Amino acid sequence: YRTDYRETSDKSPERVDNLRIASEALDGALLAPGEVFSANDILSPLDYNETKVIVEGKEEKGDGGGLCQVSSTLYMAANYAGLGIEERHPHHAQLPYIRPGFDATVWFGGPASRPLDMKFKNDTEGYLLLREYVADDGFIYAEIWGQPTGEEVEMSSEPEYVGPDYSKWTTYKKVTENGEVVF
Helix, strand or coil: CEEECCCCCCCCHHHHHHHHHHHHHHCCCEECCCCEEEHHHHHCCCCCCEEEEEECCEEEEEECCCHHHHHHHHHHHHHHCCCEEEECCCCCCCCCCCCCCCCCCCECCECCECCECCEEECCCCCCEEEEEEECCCCEEEEEEECCCCCEEEEEEEEEEEECCCCEEEEEEEEEEECCEECC
């Protein structure tokens, strides 16, 4: 899966550097059968540049701007790989780089808030290799390598309401195996 990192209000070199720091930390991770991947476990101990972040629906300056794009890109790769999503939190705002319902917020928590994580489980019988990288073509790529399961995944989202102050979307995930819908 890929997302366009040029499609954001913050096009600063510091944000792109944050994308690289986070993507490089995830790249090459191995996930054993039955293991649960946690984005926060890998991303929270790293040092990031101060850039624009979204806090309670408003843009502010803070460390780690861009990490949600990294986690959202990997979240969608996990969906398309047919993996079980254990934890995912949507943003409070629509983002320009990803369709509503396809995003996955990460937040390490602060004095008055709880952490928000993106987690998925390797529910296959083999190891998985996670790949994520920032390419010079303006995209972040997330790949999950493993033995094919025979499942095919379709993802879509549709607006239920779009208004001046908020919107509501419904996300659909359809999984087929040997031509039959299994989820």
